[in-house]
Amino acid sequence: MALLHHTCSVPLASAIRSRALTISSRAAVTFPSVKKLPHADSHVLLGMSELELQQLAADLGQEKYRGKQLHHLLYKRKVKDIEDFSNLPQAFRSNLRDAGWRVGRSPVHHAVTSADGTVKLEDNRLVETVGIPVKDDKGSARLTACVSSQVGCPLRCSFCATGKGGFSRNLQRHEIIEQVLAIEELFQQRVTNVVFMGMGEPMLNLKAVLEAHQCLNKDVQIGQRMMTISTVGVPNTIKKLASHKLQSTLAVSLHAPNQKLRETIVPSAKSYPLHAIMKDCTDYFQETSRRVTFEYTLLAGVNDTVEHAIELAELLHEWGRGYHVNLIPFNPIEGSEYRRPYRKAVAAFEAALESHKITASVRQTRGLDASAACGQLRNEFQKSPLVPDNSDSSQPQPDIPLLC
């Protein structure tokens, strides 16, 4: 969920330190684009486990160790085309191609490097990914990939550029994974953290998100604790996610301390009341021993007063202890009625939470000049309106009753 929006941001202190990584010039690179992303393609190598690749090799009459080589080529050497699997026999490569297999990497359509080092990628249709380089407290470089899970988003949160842009379809497993690999390639650095907070609501595409998560963990080797799945709340999905007992962080975007206000900011809240979300978050902790974090976008004059902060603290205390809130000052987007809060208001909100024993951090969104910041992921290269692609009945459609 573009909550990601919420998390396409970095803690303030880290962001300041990361100025060492500043790229002073703005650069735009355009790669050849494809007409359309493939749908429901079962002949994609990216996303397959080593065991599955060994089985594939065996099915094509090869020794199983060829599957191990395939795994190495895909996830270590990150080769993009079967033609370039140069250490595999030509006959095997031909067999793969003749059987319709392909790696599953899309060409990058456009890459923008912003003045603060945040990079936005897009493939042809509308998937955007943000890479955020940050130096942590110990001085080591981290690179976070903020990945999309859908093409657009059907939930239409009132402050969100992605939501305003419409919805087309869910992404497939490999289309999520390849975003991480594209960021690595662009930065020439390993991705250390992944946040499912780009375009779309991950819980509306949970199967592909979980499969991508597994591949990123086991094959690309990014620790589960280095990954965050964000949601604005979709009924029954937090329970489902809990049953997988992941060690990753679940970030729930609240944006309001009460149901009435929340419904005005997050229309889908009407079908998933705040008390039900909080109950599911409490159960999530019981099931996984992982505490949920909360995201809260601060909108000037709407939800950013000290009274709102106190109400939020009381809500969280009602449902548990030790909760952490990430505060995200709203990023201005074209055509939005919302405004960015004053720094003083943000500081007062944070202080009110802290004084009520709720830890909070203010996140500074980066990449404003690349339109890659939180709430700004809308494909400016997408010229036609996004509508669900009903021509492909194999694509699961979002739960329409969730929409207001």
Ligand code: SF4
């Ligand atoms: S509309 Fe809401 S759920 Fe969808 S991407 Fe935007 S903030 Fe996330």
